[in-house]
Amino acid sequence: MPRMLDVSDxxxxxxxxxEADRLLAxxxxxxxxxxxSCRTPGDSEQERTSTVLFVGDETAVxxxxxxxxxxxxxxxxxxxxxxxxxxxxxxxxAGSAAAxxxxxxxxxxxxxxVTSGLVLIEGELHPALVVEPTSPIVxxxxxGAGDDFLPLLIEQGFMPLTELASVPPVLHGWxxxxxxxxxxxxxxxxxxxxxxxxxxxxxxxxxxxxxxxxAANKHQQVLLFAAPVGSIGRQPREDLLRESLDKAAANGxxxxxxxxxxxx
Numbered sequence: 001m002p003r004m005l006d007v008s009d010x011x012x013x014x015x016x017x018x019e020a021d022r023l024l025a026x027x028x029x030x031x032x033x034x035x036x037s038c039r040t041p042g043d044s045e046q047e048r049t050s051t052v053l054f055v056g057d058e059t060a061v062x063x064x065x066x067x068x069x070x071x072x073x074x075x076x077x078x079x080x081x082x083x084x085x086x087x088x089x090x091x092x093x094a095g096s097a098a099a100x101x102x103x104x105x106x107x108x109x110x111x112x113x114v115t116s117g118l119v120l121i122e123g124e125l126h127p128a129l130v131v132e133p134t135s136p137i138v139x140x141x142x143x144g145a146g147d148d149f150l151p152l153l154i155e156q157g158f159m160p161l162t163e164l165a166s167v168p169p170v171l172h173g174w175x176x177x178x179x180x181x182x183x184x185x186x187x188x189x190x191x192x193x194x195x196x197x198x199x200x201x202x203x204x205x206x207x208x209x210x211x212x213x214x215a216a217n218k219h220q221q222v223l224l225f226a227a228p229v230g231s232i233g234r235q236p237r238e239d240l241l242r243e244s245l246d247k248a249a250a251n252g253x254x255x256x257x258x259x260x261x262x263x264x
Contacts, residue, residue, distance in 0.1 A: 171257035
C-alpha cells in the first residue's frame with residue numbers, strides 16, 4: 001500500500017528523484033515509526049507523514065515525523081548532533097545538555113544562556129524559552145561598550161513587554177526546531193532568502209520535559225523571551241523564573257515573540 005508521505009522539494013533535491021519515488025511508492029518507507037519530533041508512534045499507512053532529512057558535514061539521516069508535528073524539510077545540523085540523532089532514533093539515549101547551560105549563538109557569536117520552562121498566560125500554560133546573554137552584546141561593527149541586545153531583537157520584530165498579560169504576536173520567518181524529542185535550535189530567516197539559519201544552536205540537543213513538549217505540540221509554537229545580561233539569572237524553578245520575567249518586564253528589559261514550532 002502506498003505510504004501517506006510528504007517529500008518536500010528540498011528533501012527530493014538532496015536524496016534524488018529515484019529514492020524519493022521509492023519512498024512514495026512505499027518501497028523504502030517504514031509503515032510504523034517513532035515521530036522524530038514528539039517521539040510518539042506514527043503509521044505512514046494511516047496518517048500523513050513528513051520525511052525529514054538531517055544533513056551533517058559528511059553524512060545525512062532520513063527520519064520521519066507526523067505531518068502535524070513537522071513539515072517535510074532539510075535540517076542542517078552538526079556532525080555531532082547527527083550522531084546523537086542516530087543514537088536516539090536507534091533507541092539509545094543521546095547525550096544532552098542541561099537546560100539553562102550557555103551555548104554559543106550564531107551568527108553574533110555571543111554566549112547565550114537558554115532556559116526552557118512553562119509560563120502561565122491568560123489561564124493557559126505555554127512552552128517558553130528564556131534567553132539571556134552572559135555578557136553585553138554590542139551591535140556588529142560597533143566599538144562601544146553598551147548593550148544592544150534588545151534593540152537588535154526589536155529590529156528583528158520582537159516586541160517590548162511591560163507585563164506578561166497576553167501571548168506575544170507570532171514572528172513569522174523565525175521558528176524553534178524541536179526534533180528527536182529534543183530542542184536543537186532557534187532559526188531565523190536567511191539574509192539571502194534561502195533556508196533559515198540558526199540564530200541559536202545547541203552544542204548538544206537540549207532535553208525538554210514531557211509537559212513542555214506536549215504544550216509545544218498543542219500550541220504549535222514556543223514563546224521566546226529575551227532580556228539583557230543580569231536581568232533573569234539562573235532560576236531553578238519555574239515560579240522563580242516567572243517572577244524574574246515579570247520583574248524584567250516591569251523594568252522595561254524584556255522582549256518576546258511567539259515562534260512557530262519547526263516553521264519553514
